[in-house]
Amino acid sequence: MVSRSGPGYAHHLSRFAQTLGLAGVLVACLTVFGLGGGQAAQTGVTAVASAACGPVQYEGSARAQALIVSDLPLRGASSKRSQQMNDAIRLVLRAAGWRAGKRRVAFQPCDDSDPATGLWSKSICQANATAYAADPSVLGVVGTYNSGCAEVIIPLLGDAPGGGVAMVSPGNTLVCLTQPSPECNGGEPSSLYPRRHNYARVVPNDAYQGAGLAVFAKQRGLRRMYVLYAGGDPTSLGQARTFRGAARKLHVKIVGFSAWDVSASSYVALMRRVARTSPNGVLLAGLTEENGALLIKHKVAVLGRNKGKVKLLAPDGFAQQSTIDLAGSAARGMFTSVPGRVPQNLSGPGRRLVSELRKVAGGTVELYAPYAGQAAEVLLDAIARGGSRASVIAAMLKTRIRDGITGSFSILPSGDPSVGPITVSVARKSFVPVRELHPGAGLVRAARHG
Structure with a gap:
């Protein structure tokens, strides 16, 4: 079983906060995609070949060995929320020393929104998923926010070479992604997983x-x-x-x-x-x-x-x-x-992450930012336990979190979290x-x- 001990994460985050010093140092490091802008050539991983993705980011002392990506709408009314979600992922990676166990992990943020509307786009979601699947460096995806985009991406990642790519959503709430319901008109959820179940979420469904x-x-x-x-x-x-x-x-x-x-x-x-x-x-x-x-x-x-x-x-x-x-x-x-719980109501590691996010954002922390951090934690734990893409998926579906960023929960066989506060x-x-x-x-x- 994969487990995350709250004190362990809290120790990493506390040490990170001390190292960070003034919030302005962190803010100064922000680019349009967030902290830093590591080059793929310096990280040792292959950047996802898509114009929708920003630069690979990595701050480890040795070459990275794996890549996680985020897939979020970075334009339109959701842009502020999505940027904070990416900030949370980077903060979690920094707190972990850019490592998942012994494996060094880099990060690449990607955009699934249409430039004209700011809404998620089916064609962009398809193109992104195809690019993730084709890049052997990618061991996991944090995303999506929009459930419709997830319906597009899940089966494409499930069919990826190497046993599929794990996907953990911090924001999808559509019931049909994980459970049958009268509203599921296309045979969901079974139709989303023709080869393997490769998806989990850390928020309760609708x-x-x-x-x-x-x-x-x-x-x-x-x-x-x-x-x-x-x-x-x-x-x-x-x-x-x-x-x-x-x-x-x-x-x-x-x-x-x-x-x-x-x-x-x-x-x-x-x-x-x-x-x-x-x-x-x-x-x-x-x-x-x-x-x-x-x-x-x-x-x-x-x-x-x-x-x-x-x-x-x-x-x-x-x-x-x-x-x-x-x-x-x-x-x-x-x-x-x-x-789930709003940022103000989180405790322990969640409260400390929200404090760091508030420094970065310069104000209110959006709801899904801590959940993006929790999704990244689930992926890092799974990567630490698994070696191949297939074993990362298997580890993800056995996740058990104790005193994590958003509390204590496990991932059920459906891919849903075991708790459902609203x-x-x-x-x-x-x-x-x-x-x-x-x-x-x-x-x-x-x-x-x-």
Whole structure:
């Protein structure tokens, strides 16, 4: 079994913090892709041959022997979050001395977003996965953030030479990546793993999030909910369905269930239609990047402030600072859920990593940054235990974490973490946590079946 002892990581991070000195030293080392910019020729590994990838980064004293890459959207509204996720990966590598056991490991950040839209792109995800699979230096991928991109990448990495490439996600929440559900229309999850299961995640899936949000809605006295989801986005539809399934079990009435057009220039008519159902709560399942800011503004314009009679709830696609920045005062008072614990609630190694990230970021630490650090830890442990690509995958799927960055958990055979806390926050100048929920197994099952 792979294990990570909290004190061991804490020792590395504490030593790193002492070595680091002033935060400005670290900030001065940042490039557009983060710390440093090691050259592949100096590291001893082969850089992934893709224009979507930045330079190989490595600060070890001898030539690197393996490479891990990140696959995240580095443009658009998600750019700040993704940059912090890469910062967390580098901090974890530095704390570990750029080693996984006896093996020296380098890092290369890659971008899966479309330059024109800032959203993940199927063609870029395919191209990235093909490049990772073809590079024998790559033993693991930290990513993706977007579940749709993961659906593209997982089978391509599973078919990679050498027994496949391990992939650990710090942000995917789509149920179908790991478990069957009525929303899985393409034979998922089995169809994603035609040769081998090569995927794990360190965040709870959307069934936990839907269940947690439904519990929160009932606790707030919201008995009539209207559910909106981003049209054309299967992940958003999945999140909407998980909330609906859990809400029904809790006897919260769903008074409407419909899509919003992500390219619309106005949502006033949509919100008037919502108003006619007399809800006391609206759920938005989607992404800020899917015209979410305008949607929030027009909800407030038609249905009133979020602190008023009609509350506004949303899962993690809206739980980022860009939502508040783009929607302005209209976002104030809305509630968002996130899978796992928010940075403010982490303890031990997680709290220390958040402290270092705050120095790098110069402000608020985004939710998924510590989870990216945890995903990197899982990969480093797996690489330390395994030699080949296939053995790294096998070790990853036997992971057991004790007192890690995000707490204690194991990776289940499905690839899911064994624990599923959900945190709900309220939008003020930033998102402030108000409650941590632990939905029961029965309610999670109801959410999964939509």
